[in-house]
Amino acid sequence: MSATQETAQRPGDRAATTSEEALLEQVRSALDSKTPLRIQGGNSKAFLGRAVAGQLLETREHTGIVSYDPTELVVTVRTGTPVTELLAILEEQGQTLPCEPPVFNGQATVGGMLASGLAGPRRPWVGSLRDFVLGTRVITGQGRLLRFGGEVMKNVAGYDLSRLMAGSFGLLGVITEVSMKVLPKPVTSAHLDLDIPAEKALQKLAEWGQQPLPITGACYADGLLKLRLEGGEGSVQAAMDYIGGEPLEAGFWEKLNERQLDFFADERPLWRLSLPTNTPLVELPGDALLDWGGCQRWLKTEAPAEELQKLALSLGGHATCQTPGITDSPFQPLTPLLAYYHRQLKAQLDPQGIFNPGRTYPGL
Incomplete structure (x- = not known):
């Protein structure tokens, strides 16, 4: 039995389908009564954006892996699923989401991950969360459940509405499913501390950026340049010999990503x-x-x-x-031109303006 077949037959699929229908019905009811909706998953991103007044629409009951084929490096997941649960399933197959979305004490959901577009320390070297989105199912402001994109990287012809959902903060619709590309975890890694001034650290990073070094994390904190190297054993060891430095605790990157360093306690x-x-x-x-x-x-x-x-x-x-x-x-x-495009897009996908009104800017 393939991984796709196996996950499609997991218990809870009927309840998950019902939960999507319940979300659609709540949206349609809100459209009929012209009631604003405040979309919420784990509420772990409440610190981002403006406060939203509206009827609560919760997605946390809409959970589960719809399909996952490790050989194709593609997973489709419902958006109420905790990010930790998704990462654990990928971990079983030696795979991961390379952009390192933060989990915020396990409260972050896949929907909030996509809607916020947050990525971790590896982002400059592997791409943003948007770069891994293949397709989405979205409840629109017309009360319709639509599928955008697909489950293969080549399915990106035309205007890519699926990737547009990344960083949209729920203003464009209720995302119910997302298909994403995943990648194998690195074979090996190393973590280094370099005791150099900040200005020299930036100069070194610019220099190393022109070379084929397996750097996937670079942070300057507490007077030290902290580096993460990931890849094959040979390339990582060669980079360590070239760069030098002292060993760094591997857990630093998770603390940075989850904002648990002392710096953030200020x-x-x-x-x-x-x-x-x-x-x-x-x-x-x-x-x-x-x-x-x-x-x-x-x-x-x-x-x-x-x-x-x-x-x-x-x-x-x-x-x-x-x-x-x-x-x-x-x-x-926003510049006037960008503000115009934002308003036009909002008007097309959410003409009544019921989804997270004003979360990013007044009037959106």
Whole structure:
């Protein structure tokens, strides 16, 4: 029996089908009464975006693996499924989601993972979560259950609405299923500490980025450059010999991804600055931790939102507040043209504006 056949016959499929029908019925009822809906899975991303007023639509009952064929490196899963459960099933086959979505104490669901688009330390080297999405089932603002995309990488002709769902924060519809490409776990890994200044660390990362080194994690914290190497045993050992450094605890990367380092315990508001590759070291108004080889800079600061977003924009990037209640504009303000496209897309997929209204920006 194939993996696809096996998972299709697991107990709970009938209940899962019923749960999808229940979600569809709730959406249709909300459309009839023009009632806004607040979509929620594990509620582990409540710190992101603006508060939403609306009737609660929970997806946590809509769980389970629909199909999984390890030989094809494709899994289809219902969006109420905990991310930890999905990762455990992939682990059994020596596979994983390379972009390392955070699980936030096991509360994160697959739907929230997709809707937020969050990725971990490996993201600059393997791609974003969006890059692994093949297809989705979505309840639209017309009260229809539609399938977008497919289960093969080549099925991306035309406008790719499935990948558009990544980072949409529930504004475009209720995602009920997602098909994703998975990959084998690395054969071996090594973790290094290098005692060098931050400016030199960024210079070294730019230099190493031009070489075939198996770097899949680069963070500057506590005055040290922390590196993760992953791949074949020979390539990892050769990179270790070339780079040098001291051993680093492997658990550092999980703590970074789950925001469990001491840096994140600081009571000041947390901001995330997403910047272009090879952005030089700049003075920031607070304490910073450099991730993604310097492209992602976490900042603990009391500085005003406008100042931080203006600074990020001047560097070619954007700033996002990760602490709720600090500002009514937690996401970088959109340019007029981008705002127009956002409104047009929202109007097409959610014409009554019932899905997570205002989660990202007022009026959306």
